[in-house]
Amino acid sequence: MPNWRNRVLRALWLLLRFALGGVFLYAACLKLRTPWQLFAISVDAYRLLPHWAVVTVARTLPWAELLLGSLLIAGRFLRVATVAASFLLLLFFIAMVRSYASGLSIDCGCFGGGDPISARTLARDGGFLLGSFLLTAITLRRRASARVGPAPRTR
Amino acid sequence: MKLLVFLGLAGLLASAAVPQADSSGKTAGTPGAPITIEVYSDFQCPHCKTLHDEILPRLMNDYVSTGKVYLIYREFPLPNHPYALQAAAYACAAERLGRYEQVASLLFRTQEAWSTSGKIEKAISGGLTPEEMKQLHALAKDPGVDAEVRRDIDLGRKANVTQTPTMIITHRLTQYPVAGVPDYGLLHSLLDAQLAK
Numbered sequence: 001m002p003n004w005r006n007r008v009l010r011a012l013w014l015l016l017r018f019a020l021g022g023v024f025l026y027a028a029c030l031k032l033r034t035p036w037q038l039f040a041i042s043v044d045a046y047r048l049l050p051h052w053a054v055v056t057v058a059r060t061l062p063w064a065e066l067l068l069g070s071l072l073i074a075g076r077f078l079r080v081a082t083v084a085a086s087f088l089l090l091l092f093f094i095a096m097v098r099s100y101a102s103g104l105s106i107d108c109g110c111f112g113g114g115d116p117i118s119a120r121t122l123a124r125d126g127g128f129l130l131g132s133f134l135l136t137a138i139t140l141r142r143r144a145s146a147r148v149g150p151a152p153r154t155r
Numbered sequence: 156m157k158l159l160v161f162l163g164l165a166g167l168l169a170s171a172a173v174p175q176a177d178s179s180g181k182t183a184g185t186p187g188a189p190i191t192i193e194v195y196s197d198f199q200c201p202h203c204k205t206l207h208d209e210i211l212p213r214l215m216n217d218y219v220s221t222g223k224v225y226l227i228y229r230e231f232p233l234p235n236h237p238y239a240l241q242a243a244a245y246a247c248a249a250e251r252l253g254r255y256e257q258v259a260s261l262l263f264r265t266q267e268a269w270s271t272s273g274k275i276e277k278a279i280s281g282g283l284t285p286e287e288m289k290q291l292h293a294l295a296k297d298p299g300v301d302a303e304v305r306r307d308i309d310l311g312r313k314a315n316v317t318q319t320p321t322m323i324i325t326h327r328l329t330q331y332p333v334a335g336v337p338d339y340g341l342l343h344s345l346l347d348a349q350l351a352k
Contacts, residue, residue, distance in 0.1 A: 034331060035331070035345055035348055035349070037341050037342075037344050037345035037348065038331055038333065038345065040341050041333055041335075041337040041338065041341050041342070041345070044337070044338050044341060045334075045335050045337075051338070051340070054338075054341075105202065105318055105335070106334070106335050107318075107334045107335065113331070113332040113333070113334060114315040114316075114317060114332055114334070116317050116318050116334065
């Protein structure tokens, strides 16, 4: 029974890693192939950051997404990558919920333009966030069990 | 004599190479400008009013009048705005009288009043002569005007416009959608980066 459970967890772990890694890579590529000012306009529309921070976020975030996506798919530095991905997705989600609740009719900016914040985009990003939390939990648990090592054999 | 003929020809060629800016109707600037911006707008939308009042005058001054941007106004009345379609029809009718910009400005200036009362004609009557108002009244009911508004809406849908205002910036066949009212500094930076390419 524990063996079966471990297999399911491993399959889920792999699925979440590749799915979330793919989402981050896709989002990064869409932003990087357009001028950074377009993403900056989307970030600025949230009315959360001063101008200098908007420019900094617009110029660095797509590269951070590219790095996170690559790490998740390659399976490197997973503890840091999953925690960072969850933190990033949590920030995005809070910003989106705040804007939606205050009635701002703006683009989400998640995957380029033409994606206004709506119940659908909130459900989608909420799903990403839950998946990321689950992936982080499984990764940390695997790490903890690997550190403890296999149980000693008894006769 | 030869010099005079040469100078005359050079002058003629130069004037032909620089098309004159035009801002009479639903377009502004020179059609051959390196960047084209289509502005999808709804007269009943408060953000469109902000774009019209705060961003477009600066854009006109810095880029349209200098021949860098060709601006096209497109109607995109949203279904949740009950009088927006009618207002768009009045604006398109005004274009046929060569008064689009005046009527568009009046519609935005008096937006709050007619958005609740629905009395669009009353709101724009202050900027036009009684004769023009009579013509406008007739033109607004013209099926051709209605078709023009529907054509703009269809163009917007094809360009994936989902909200107003949306600007579709086209440079060298690449389109960049900008939804909402952008910070002018960022828009300025975007346009300059495209022009520098």
